[in-house]
Amino acid sequence: MSRREELRRRILKYILLRGKATRPELLEYTGIRAATVFEAIDALKTTGLLVEPGRRSKRTGRKAPDLAVHPTAGYWLGIDFRTGGSVGVITDAVGDVLFREELSCARKNLNDCRLEIGELVRRLRRTAGKEWELVSGIGFADPGVVDMSRAVSRKAVNVPGWENAATGEWLEGEFHRPVGIWPETMIKTRMEYMLRMPDPPESIFLLSLEDGVGGGFIRRGELFVGSSGCGMEIGHLVIDPAGPMCKCGNRGCVEALVGAEGIRGKLREALASGMATVLDPENFSVPDFIAAVPSDKAARIIADQVCRNIGEALAAVVTLLNPSMIVFSGELCKLNEVLLSGVRRVLELHCFAGALQDLKLELARSDQYDTARGAALRMRDKLWLGE
Numbered sequence: 001m002s003r004r005e006e007l008r009r010r011i012l013k014y015i016l017l018r019g020k021a022t023r024p025e026l027l028e029y030t031g032i033r034a035a036t037v038f039e040a041i042d043a044l045k046t047t048g049l050l051v052e053p054g055r056r057s058k059r060t061g062r063k064a065p066d067l068a069v070h071p072t073a074g075y076w077l078g079i080d081f082r083t084g085g086s087v088g089v090i091t092d093a094v095g096d097v098l099f100r101e102e103l104s105c106a107r108k109n110l111n112d113c114r115l116e117i118g119e120l121v122r123r124l125r126r127t128a129g130k131e132w133e134l135v136s137g138i139g140f141a142d143p144g145v146v147d148m149s150r151a152v153s154r155k156a157v158n159v160p161g162w163e164n165a166a167t168g169e170w171l172e173g174e175f176h177r178p179v180g181i182w183p184e185t186m187i188k189t190r191m192e193y194m195l196r197m198p199d200p201p202e203s204i205f206l207l208s209l210e211d212g213v214g215g216g217f218i219r220r221g222e223l224f225v226g227s228s229g230c231g232m233e234i235g236h237l238v239i240d241p242a243g244p245m246c247k248c249g250n251r252g253c254v255e256a257l258v259g260a261e262g263i264r265g266k267l268r269e270a271l272a273s274g275m276a277t278v279l280d281p282e283n284f285s286v287p288d289f290i291a292a293v294p295s296d297k298a299a300r301i302i303a304d305q306v307c308r309n310i311g312e313a314l315a316a317v318v319t320l321l322n323p324s325m326i327v328f329s330g331e332l333c334k335l336n337e338v339l340l341s342g343v344r345r346v347l348e349l350h351c352f353a354g355a356l357q358d359l360k361l362e363l364a365r366s367d368q369y370d371t372a373r374g375a376a377l378r379m380r381d382k383l384w385l386g387e
């Protein structure tokens with residue numbers, strides 16, 4: 001890549017992550033002389049990827065207008081394939097959602113999963129009508145481990161049959177668009193970073209607390225994924241070697257302790273020790289558990305144990321990565337302050353004070369469509385930036 005191309009790419013990447021930027025901001029960011037930067041900006045405007053509303057002359061004396069992505073420079077389809085159903089969106093190039101669909105079917109094997117995903121995309125195609133032609137690519141957020149370079153879904157322990165599936169190749173064959181697939185935690189981490197613009201923290205570690213437990217780490221806009229894309233698998237960090245069996249085959253992983261099954265196990269133990277509770281382990285759901293915490297002593301004790309388990313795992317994260325923010329997403333987030341203060345107490349016991357001094361703990365800001373939206377935007381960036 002030539003120097004000019006590299007500069008254009010850097011500027012475009014900066015704007016894609018933030019949604020917009022001014023010329024003075026880009027001068028400061030690149031640290032290169034103005035004429036060179038402005039030449040790169042004008043080249044990007046000529047390609048139709050960027051717009052600069054209101055810019056007329058060099059000396060208007062007004063506040064610098066924002067450079068932004070051209071909304072119709074391409075539409076993107078994003079799919080959030082979850083353990084309990086699928087969410088799909090079509091966004092414009094800025095990332096605003098134009099069309100959305102949700103679907104959940106009974107799934108016993110890979111074929112059922114594909115029927116659900118295929119029907120979701122066909123519904124979006126029908127709703128979009130003529131605008132479907134503008135869709136330039138499909139981004140897919142996968143619930144499990146992914147081979148990103150080959151667009152293969154390696155395995156999701158919580159989805160029956162979702163194993164060694166050539167998801168990218170299959171979607172491309174069905175819908176004739178380029179496809180990229182990424183682990184959902186990676187997409188969510190990037191979205192939490194983007195949702196904190198214009199002043200994002202230096203780094204974020206995301207802990208996703210759904211049925212499965214996952215993690216993601218982003219620093220200055222760059223995700224860290226490990227050399228084979230398997231980094232940040234905090235759900236399978238062993239914190240109690242004598243603990244319950246995990247779906248991965250090990251004992252005492254974070255997921256086995258604080259996932260729905262782990263909480264149900266703690267409830268059984270509480271009952272066996274003679275504790276009274278309104279909860280029934282045979283008819284159990286995480287929302288019921290969370291609703292019981294304020295008034296049910298056993299539920300409150302279990303919530304404290306869950307926070308301890310999570311805190312112990314995060315102590316390793318804080319010690320190794322020293323993030324400036326930890327964001328919690330997923331069902332257990334509804335524990336709110338119980339979760340935030342419970343985890344902070346454990347971190348204070350286990351970590352250096354210096355690593356906690358500026359550490360913020362926050363709940364996720366994303367809504368139910370943001371992972372699908374994030375997958376769409378990730379695909380835009382893959383095609384536009386070649387990464």
Ligand SMILES: [Zn+2]
Nearest residue numbers: 236246248253
């Ligand atoms: Zn495990």
